Amino acid sequence: MTVIDIALPIITFMALTAVGLDLTPAHFHQVRRQTLTLVAGLAAPVFLLPILALGLLRVFEPAPHVAAGLLLVAASPIGGISNTYSYLARASTALSVTLTTLSAALAFVTIPAVSWGFERALGQPMGFAAPAMLPVQLLLMVLLPVMTGMWIRRRWPGVAEERRPAIQRAAFVVLALLLALIIGSDVDQFASGLSGTVPLAVAFVVLSFGVGWLVAATVRAPLPDRFTLAAEFATRNVAIATAIAVTLLGQASFAFFGATYFLTELPLMLVAIVIYRWRVPAAAAGRPTRVGVSRNTRAAD
Numbered sequence: 295m296t297v298i299d300i301a302l303p304i305i306t307f308m309a310l311t312a313v314g315l316d317l318t319p320a321h322f323h324q325v326r327r328q329t330l331t332l333v334a335g336l337a338a339p340v341f342l343l344p345i346l347a348l349g350l351l352r353v354f355e356p357a358p359h360v361a362a363g364l365l366l367v368a369a370s371p372i373g374g375i376s377n378t379y380s381y382l383a384r385a386s387t388a389l390s391v392t393l394t395t396l397s398a399a400l401a402f403v404t405i406p407a408v409s410w411g412f413e414r415a416l417g418q419p420m421g422f423a424a425p426a427m428l429p430v431q432l433l434l435m436v437l438l439p440v441m442t443g444m445w446i447r448r449r450w451p452g453v454a455e456e457r458r459p460a461i462q463r464a465a466f467v468v469l470a471l472l473l474a475l476i477i478g479s480d481v482d483q484f485a486s487g488l489s490g491t492v493p494l495a496v497a498f499v500v501l502s503f504g505v506g507w508l509v510a511a512t513v514r515a516p517l518p519d520r521f522t523l524a525a526e527f528a529t530r531n532v533a534i535a536t537a538i539a540v541t542l543l544g545q546a547s548f549a550f551f552g553a554t555y556f557l558t559e560l561p562l563m564l565v566a567i568v569i570y571r572w573r574v575p576a577a578a579a580g581r582p583t584r585v586g587v588s589r590n591t592r593a594a595d
Contacts, residue, residue, distance in 0.1 A: 307438075307439045308439075308461065308464065311439040311440070311442050311443040311446075311461065312374065312443065312458060312461040314395065314439060314440040314441060314442060314443020314444045314445075314446070314447070315443040315444075315446060315447050315454045315457075315458040315461065328389060328515075328519065330513045331389065331510065331513055331515045331519050331523065332389070332392065332393065332396075334509050334510065334512075334513050334515075334523065335389070335393045335506075335509075335510075335522075335523050335526055336393060336396055336397060336400070338505075338506075338509045338527075339372070339397075339502075339506075339526070339527050340404050340407075340408060342505055342509070342527075343368045343502060343505075343527065344365075344368050344369065344408050344411060344412060344415075346368070346498065346501055346502065346505065347364050347365055347367075347368035347498065348412070348415055348416070350364065350494060350497055350498060350501075351364065351365075353497075354490070354493070354494050354497075356490055356491070356494055357490070359548055359550065359551075360490060360491055360494065360550070360551050362539075362548045362551075363491075363535075363539070363548050363549065363550060363551025363552055363555075364494060364498065364551055365409075365412050366535040366538060366539055366548060366551075366552065367498070367530045367532070367535050367551065367552055367555050368408070368498070368530070369404070369405050369408040369409055369412070369535075370401070370405065370530045370531045370532070370534045370535040370538075371394075371397035371398045371400070371401040371404070371405075371530075371531045371534060372393055372394045372397040372398070372526045372529055372530070372531060373394070373529040373530050373531040373532060373533075374394055374398075374531070375529060375560075376390055376393075376394055376522075376525050376526050376529035377390045377391050377394055379525040379529065379563050379566075379567060380521065380522045380525055382564075382567050383518075383521050383525070383566075383567045383570045383571060384518070384571065385517075385518040385519070385521040385522045385525070385570070386518040386519045386521075386522040387522075389519060389522050390522045390525070390526060393522075393523075393526050394526070395440055397526075398440055398531065398534075399440055401531075401534060405534075405538070488554065491550065491551050491554040492554060492558060494551070495551070495554050495555045495558040495559070496558055496562065498555070499528050499555070499558060499559050499562050499563075500528075500562065502527045502528040503524045503525070503527060503528040503562075503563075503566060504524070505527055506523045506524035506525070506526060506527025506528060507520050507521075507523070507524040509523060509527070510522075510523040510524065517574055521566075521570050521574075524566075525563065525566070528559065528562075528563065529559065529563070530552075530555065530559075532552045532553070532555060532556040535549070535552045536549040536552050536553075539552065
């Protein structure tokens with residue numbers, strides 16, 4: 295058993311527990327008036343991002359392990375760092391937290407379903423076969439830590455509120471260390487593939503962001519919600535994708551694209567945040583709130 299095999303479940307648990315610490319029943323009450331936006335943000339990526347990934351495979355024709363990595367990223371739930379993107383942009387942070395958490399909680403159903411869809415669309419194996427116990431493993435990997443975070447917040451709300459930012463920061467730091475471990479497992483293969491993986495990652499981030507914005511515009515969401523949905527589409531949970539690749543499938547090379555994707559996504563999203571803050575008036579964007587906690591949520595608590 296390698297260091298990565300041991301670290302991955304711990305890192306994933308930390309990241310999703312931090313998400314759970316942000317979630318209270320008040321969040322669900324808060325987004326009741328945003329039902330259409332919420333449904334679009336949860337359902338549309340499950341259908342549209344796999345189609346986008348398949349289209350990019352036809353255009354770029356990457357190596358098999360890169361193609362498998364892209365498909366894993368496309369099938370993964372929303373990444374927790376999307377909450378930070380919405381917060382920095384002064385967009386709909388509470389909506390972002392709700393979408394992120396529900397997306398992660400549903401991943402044990404959506405990932406196997408999307409994987410089956412990929413195989414049907416390609417007419418051949420994707421280079422890996424989902425383990426028979428994948429739904430149960432994902433249930434434990436995803437839902438358990440989210441529920442743990444919610445339970446901690448309910449049982450010790452003061453401790454949860456005080457420790458949540460530190461846990462989130464620690465999760466991001468450890469994720470960076472995880473990516474370094476993945477890259478370090480085969481530096482030559484990772485470096486030699488950058489010329490192909492970076493353009494593919496840029497295309498998927500930019501197009502996913504654009505698709506998310508169009509979906510939000512279609513349901514006539516306000517500007518803050520449009521940015522949030524766009525960020526949710528573009529931000530994939532690299533920790534989940536990496537955990538599936540390395541821990542469940544035993545294919546570290548499938549995780550190379552996920553590492554490249556995360557390193558590409560971060561600067562592109564920061565640019566999107568700057569542009570949004572510059573183009574959208576502060577009154578339209580709304581005042582910044584703490585990640586996952588708005589004034590209404592605090593009142594409800």
